[in-house]
Amino acid sequence: MGQTAWEEAFWQRLEEAENDFRQKNGKIAWFCSYTPVEIISSCGLHPYRFSGKEGTSYYADSFLHSSLCFFVRGCLERVLKGEEKNLEGVVLVNSCLAMSHLFFALQKYSSCSFSYLLDLPRYDSQPAREFWSQVLRKFHRALSKYRGIESTEKELWEQIYLYRENRRRLQQLYERREGQVAADGHELIRLVEAFTILPPADFQEIYEAYSRDIFNKKNTLNGPRIFLTGSSMPGGLAKLIHESGGVLVLDDLCIGRRILQFTGEPEAGEDPYSFLARQYLQREPCARMKSAGENLAKLEDMLKKYQIEGMIFFYLKFCDPWYYYGQLLKEIVKDIPVLILEGEYASAGTGQMRTRISAFLEMIR
Amino acid sequence: MLDLIKKYMAREKGPDMLRRPAIYSLGQAMVRYNLLKFPYRATAMMVEYGLEQTKKVYNRRLPFVWTSAFFPTELLHAMGIPAFSPEIAAALAASLGFQGNFLREAESRWWGRDNCSFHRCAIGGLFSHYYPLPSAFCASSHLCEGAVLMFGSLARVYHRPFMLLDVPVEQEDDSLNYVIGQLKQIISSLEEITGITLQNGKLQEAVANAEGTRRAMQEINELRRHPYSPLTSREAFSYLYLNFTGLGSRAMLRVYETLARELEERIREKKTPEKPLRFKLLWLHLPPFYRNNILEYLEEKGARVVFEEFNHVYWGAMDVSRPLESIAGRMLSHFSYGHISRRIEIIKELAADYNVDGVIHFSHWGCRQSCGSLRMIRDSLQKEGLPFLVLDGDCIDNRNYAPGQVQTRIDGFLEMLA
Numbered sequence: 001m002g003q004t005a006w007e008e009a010f011w012q013r014l015e016e017a018e019n020d021f022r023q024k025n026g027k028i029a030w031f032c033s034y035t036p037v038e039i040i041s042s043c044g045l046h047p048y049r050f051s052g053k054e055g056t057s058y059y060a061d062s063f064l065h066s067s068l069c070f071f072v073r074g075c076l077e078r079v080l081k082g083e084e085k086n087l088e089g090v091v092l093v094n095s096c097l098a099m100s101h102l103f104f105a106l107q108k109y110s111s112c113s114f115s116y117l118l119d120l121p122r123y124d125s126q127p128a129r130e131f132w133s134q135v136l137r138k139f140h141r142a143l144s145k146y147r148g149i150e151s152t153e154k155e156l157w158e159q160i161y162l163y164r165e166n167r168r169r170l171q172q173l174y175e176r177r178e179g180q181v182a183a184d185g186h187e188l189i190r191l192v193e194a195f196t197i198l199p200p201a202d203f204q205e206i207y208e209a210y211s212r213d214i215f216n217k218k219n220t221l222n223g224p225r226i227f228l229t230g231s232s233m234p235g236g237l238a239k240l241i242h243e244s245g246g247v248l249v250l251d252d253l254c255i256g257r258r259i260l261q262f263t264g265e266p267e268a269g270e271d272p273y274s275f276l277a278r279q280y281l282q283r284e285p286c287a288r289m290k291s292a293g294e295n296l297a298k299l300e301d302m303l304k305k306y307q308i309e310g311m312i313f314f315y316l317k318f319c320d321p322w323y324y325y326g327q328l329l330k331e332i333v334k335d336i337p338v339l340i341l342e343g344e345y346a347s348a349g350t351g352q353m354r355t356r357i358s359a360f361l362e363m364i365r
Numbered sequence: 366m367l368d369l370i371k372k373y374m375a376r377e378k379g380p381d382m383l384r385r386p387a388i389y390s391l392g393q394a395m396v397r398y399n400l401l402k403f404p405y406r407a408t409a410m411m412v413e414y415g416l417e418q419t420k421k422v423y424n425r426r427l428p429f430v431w432t433s434a435f436f437p438t439e440l441l442h443a444m445g446i447p448a449f450s451p452e453i454a455a456a457l458a459a460s461l462g463f464q465g466n467f468l469r470e471a472e473s474r475w476w477g478r479d480n481c482s483f484h485r486c487a488i489g490g491l492f493s494h495y496y497p498l499p500s501a502f503c504a505s506s507h508l509c510e511g512a513v514l515m516f517g518s519l520a521r522v523y524h525r526p527f528m529l530l531d532v533p534v535e536q537e538d539d540s541l542n543y544v545i546g547q548l549k550q551i552i553s554s555l556e557e558i559t560g561i562t563l564q565n566g567k568l569q570e571a572v573a574n575a576e577g578t579r580r581a582m583q584e585i586n587e588l589r590r591h592p593y594s595p596l597t598s599r600e601a602f603s604y605l606y607l608n609f610t611g612l613g614s615r616a617m618l619r620v621y622e623t624l625a626r627e628l629e630e631r632i633r634e635k636k637t638p639e640k641p642l643r644f645k646l647l648w649l650h651l652p653p654f655y656r657n658n659i660l661e662y663l664e665e666k667g668a669r670v671v672f673e674e675f676n677h678v679y680w681g682a683m684d685v686s687r688p689l690e691s692i693a694g695r696m697l698s699h700f701s702y703g704h705i706s707r708r709i710e711i712i713k714e715l716a717a718d719y720n721v722d723g724v725i726h727f728s729h730w731g732c733r734q735s736c737g738s739l740r741m742i743r744d745s746l747q748k749e750g751l752p753f754l755v756l757d758g759d760c761i762d763n764r765n766y767a768p769g770q771v772q773t774r775i776d777g778f779l780e781m782l783a
Contacts, residue, residue, distance in 0.1 A: 065728070065736040067479070094534055097510050101737030104705040108741060117704075119540075122506050122513070122531040131533070131543040288510075290529050293521045318479055320733065324514035327475040328521055 006213055014190075014206055018197050021048070025086050031075060031102070032093040033196075033254035034120050034286070036136055036276050038159040040091065041200070043143045043151045047091070049196035049255075053078040054234055054346040063105045069318040070345035071232045072102040079110045089114030089146075091139075096288050096321055114146050123290040124281040133277035140273070156272045162200040167260045169207050170195060173214070174257050177249050178306055182217040185228065185248025186238035189256045193235075196259065223247045224364040225307055228256075229329075230314035231287070231322035234345050237314060237353070244358045245365075250306050252299075258284050287325035296325075296332050303336060310364045311338045312357070316345060337364060383495055389420035404600055407624035414616040415606055421447040422497050428559035429497070431519075432610065433504035433512035435699065436530065437692045439613030440552060441503075443571035444563050448503075450610045451487030451496060452512070458486055459654040459761045467493065468762055481731035482761035484515045491519060501525055501558050503551070507532035507702040508734050528554055532696045534703040544693035571613035572688040575695075578612060581621035582678045588628045589672060590719060595631045596624075598670035599660050602652055605675060643667035644782050647716050649674045649726040649742075650735045655763040659756070662772055666779050672719045674701075677711060705738040709745045716751055722782050723752040729760045754778040 003011070028040050029050035040047035052074020060076035078084055089112050092103040100117065107115040119135050121128035144151040173188055191210065195203050223245045228238060229252040238256075241248050251257050261283035266275045285292045303311070313329055315322035326340060339360040343353065382388045395401050396413045403409040422429045429447040432438060441448045458464040467489030468482060474492060476485045490496035502516040502525055513529060520527035528551050533540040556562055588594055589601075604620075611617030648670045652660065660670060679700045683691035700711040716724060724746055728736045739755055746753045756774060759765040 063740045065733075065739055067730060068733055068737055097733040097737060100534075101705075101733070104738050104741060117534070119533045119535055121533075121543075122529060127543060127546045128531070131539055134539045288514075290513075290517060290527070290531075293517055318733075320480070320511055320514055323480065324518045328518060330475065331522065 010210060010213075011190075013209070014194055017202055017206060018194065021046070021198055021202070022085065026088050027086055028089045028091055028114065029084070029087055030091045032095045032099060032120075033259040034093045034095060034280055035091055035118065036139070036280065037196075038156060038163050038272075038276060039136060039140045039143060041159040041163070042140070042156040043147050043149065045088065045143070045147070046199060048198075049193070050075055050078075050084070050090075051235065052232075052345050053081070053083065056346075060105075063109055064101055067318055068098045068101055069231075069316045071316055071319075072098045074345045075102060076105050076109075079106060079112075087112055089116075091116045091118065093118045093120045095120060095286060096319070098319070114143070116142060121281065122288065124285075129274065129277045129281055132281060133271075133273040136273045136276050153272050159200075160272060160276065164262060166195055166200055166203050166207065167262050169204075169211070171260045171263060173211070174250070174260065181221050181247060181249060183214050184221060184242040185226075185251055185256070186242050189238045189248075189251065189253070192256050192259060196255075221247045224309045224361050225249045226361075227251070227303060227306070227308040227311045228314070229253065229311065230326075230341075231316045231319045232345070233314045233316070234343070240354060240357055241312065241361075244354065244361055246310070246357070246361045249308060250302070252284065254286060258286075287321035292321075292325055293328050296328055299329075299333065300335070303333070308336060310336055310360060312341065312360070313338060314341045314343060317342055381495075384423060384497075386420045386423045389416040389423070392416045393420075405624060405627050407620050407627060408600070408603065410616070410623060411604065411607055411620045414611070414614075414620065418447055418610070419449075422449045425497070428500040428561070430501045430503045430528075430555075430559075431499045431516065433509060433516060434609045435508055435696075436503050436505045437548070437612075437696060438610055439568070439571040439575050439688070439692050440548065440555070442574070442611075442613035443567040444552075444555060444559070444561050445567075446555060446559055446561060448610050449497060449499060450606075451490065452483045453606050453609055454490060454496060455483045455486035455761050456605075456654040458490065459763070460656075462655065464655065464761050464763075467495070478762070479731060481511045481729070482759050483729075484511045484731075486761050488515060488519065491523075498523055499525065501528055501555070503528045503530075503555075505530040505532055505696065507696060507699055510733065511731070526554065526558055530696070532702070536697045536703070540697055541690065541693050544696055545689045548689050548692060568688040569685050572683050572691050573685045574615055574618045575613045576683040576685065576691075577618045578621050579678055579680065579683065581618065581625050582676070584625045585621065585628060586672070586676065586678060588625065588632060591632050593632045593635050594628065594671075596628060597660070597664075598648060598673060599652070601673055601676055605651075608675070642669055644722040644779065645669060645671045645720060647672055647674070647712070647719060647721045647724045649712065649724060650729060650732070651675060651760050652727055653758055653760050653763070653766060655761070655766065657763075657766060657768065657771075659771060659775070662775060663779075666775070668722075668779055668782075670725070671721060672715055674712065674715065677715060679711070701734070705741050709742055712742065713745065713749060713751075716746075716749070721751070723754065723778065725754045725756060725778075727760070728755055728757045730757065730762075730765060731759075752778065752781055 024046055026045045028045045028047050030047055031050050037047040052071045057073040057077035059080040060073040064073050090106050092099055094100045094117055103117045121132050194206055226241055226246040226248050227250050228248055238248055262279045264279055285295055313326055315326055393413050393416045396409050429449055432448040432450055434452050438448055464486050467486045470489035470493045471485040476488055502520040504513050504516040506513050517527050530547050552563055589596055607617045646668055680695040680698045701708045743753050
């Protein structure tokens with residue numbers, strides 16, 4: 001499972017590009033995949049996905065209650081410790097109570113000059129889309145005002161198309177996975193991560209370098225075909241499956257495939273806010289959405305289509321939406337083995353997690 | 366008599382009684398003939414009403430729904446659909462001492478102890494067939510996320526409709542219209558599911574009841590500021606049953622009007638036992654519902670909880686001519702929803718209104734909403750010079766209750782106030 005020289009050089013280049021980006025000014029951190037990055041970008045700022053500090057959150061624990069999930073405490077920890085340079089603002093979504101509390105804490109205790117909480121509906125319906133589009137319009141107005149500029153709808157459309165193109169590119173990688181796969185899912189998740197960090201043009205370059213070779217690569221990966229789903233998770237978990245001998249074929253993650261489901265065309269006369277609202281709400285839902293349970297019914301077909309042999313479900317301790325989702329998942333998925341992992345935002349590399357995944361893969365083999 | 370009932374309920378088969386409608390008729394008769402003693406006539410009226418509602422639910426002659434704590438019950442009272450509040454039922458189970466059966470049932474299936482015990486108890490109660498299976502599950506999204514998830518999950522397991530009122534955090538016109546649209550949708554779904562049609566004028570009647578109740582509650586809260594106010598915090602908390610299930614009913618209006626009259630009379634007659642009061646306290650969030658002596662211990666030490674955040678009347682006057690708008694406005698104006706500054710401002714306001722010496726927050730394990738930003742509450746109260754005590758605990762699960770530890774913390778807090 002060692003990397004070729006080309007692969008090593010590619011991942012090295014990706015890391016350098018991300019490090020360069022981190023030195024930039026005008027960065028706006030976002031935390032939930034329902035954040036309309038297109039709006040932030042259209043105002044001349046650099047949106048990027050913020051991930052929490054793995055491990056113990058000594059500082060954050062005195063600001064956020066210990067019954068809130070480790071992800072939000074890890075995020076606050078990084079900000080409070082000043083590990084994130086040139087952070088100009090934060091944009092959060094009230095996707096769960098923990099996120100709302102993180103917003104209050106960041107607004108009060110960080111030195112960011114811009115902070116905003118987006119009011120996301122809990123289901124997809126026409127009235128919900130209309131409401132969400134108004135929320136997005138107000139957000140665009142607030143951000144333009146903060147920047148002291150007049151960001152136009154035309155500029156917003158440009159960003160929408162740019163991001164959509166990159167989403168489509170990444171989706172292509174996810175589409176060719178019914179049979180044998182050449183690249184493990186952890187690589188795709190890493191690329192999605194790069195998509196959520198780098199400016200669209202920079203990401204496009206990275207993607208082209210990757211795709212040139214990956215589409216020519218022979219389908220060589222062997223091992224139990226795994227589906228990964230769940231809440232936010234520590235960075236190394238997907239890779240750990242690969243290292244343990246599994247092939248991560250598909251995921252249902254907001255740090256993976258789910259964030260890419262934004263590829264539709266605008267309807268005649270549709271304004272950018274309505275288009276964004278429709279695209280964000282109609283994608284496969286996060287566990288906090290009302291339709292998450294309904295969506296589980298579609299899961300079985302997908303598992304068959306991709307010949308999945310085992311499922312790994314991870315949820316962060318204290319994450320209520322994914323905890324409840326896990327119970328439904330357990331009831332519904334009966335045909336394949338499911339490994340349920342509860343963890344902190346730090347446990348991917350621990351021996352315990354490694355042992356459990358290895359044992360699970362061995363059982364499938 | 367109440368102790369006898371509790372003793373019986375604690376037996377293994379005790380909770381079986383709860384499923385029999387006749388037991389509620391018996392309870393009603395006992396209330397009517399004064400076989401059960403209550404501190405106020407209003408309390409007796411509330412108990413009688415509660416027994417009547419629960420009897421209807423277990424009778425199963427009418428379709429009924431489960432409602433989460435903050436669902437707008439005005440709709441249900443207008444339509445005559447009985448509501449069952451699993452959270453209130455959890456509190457009742459805890460007060461009668463058999464919550465352990467339900468908690469263990471839920472824990473054996475999936476739901477672990479990091480989850481809210483109100484919800485674990487409700488899940489266990491339903492899975493073990495003590496709680497009645499409704500025609501639909503109705504929840505609102507504001508404040509309590511766990512209820513939304515639990516209701517959605519149970520609706521899926523039991524193949525019942527799940528009606529969610531999605532309440533935005535911002536109090537703006539778009540939010541109001543969004544909520545009004547959903548209320549209309551919920552009414553038509555309820556009509557379809559239950560076969561009960563909302564009659565003309567009934568919603569206005571329910572809102573008129575809610576408005577009357579609001580005024581009576583305000584009157585009671587005003588009376589509680591009086592030094593001779595006799596209403597104890599434990600008594601005040603018992604009326605939460607109505608706050609969660611009764612708004613919009615004639616019964617709730619009558620109970621609160623009666624309570625206001627009784628309080629006024631007792632204050633006028635200075636019937637309150639005059640114990641020396643060293644400290645006045647404000648209570649945030651809910652108390653534990655199982656047998657505990659926290660409030661009594663405070664009184665023993667000369668401190669008294671003079672008001673509770675949960676009894677604050679947070680919504681403005683309701684306009685009977687625009688019932689849906691009034692209900693939506695009430696949903697959006699909850700002080701504990703939205704930005705934490707809203708809650709902090711109300712806490713400061715209540716602390717000033719009731720002239721308290723300190724504030725206690727009972728942090729129910731698993732309640733992300735109330736506990737999440739405690740540090741900010743503490744910081745703000747400190748600026749006001751208000752001492753703040755956080756009591757970590759659990760409202761339902763007494764396995765997490767350590768009386769000695771709680772008393773030590775209270776002693777330390779009161780020493781600081783002295």
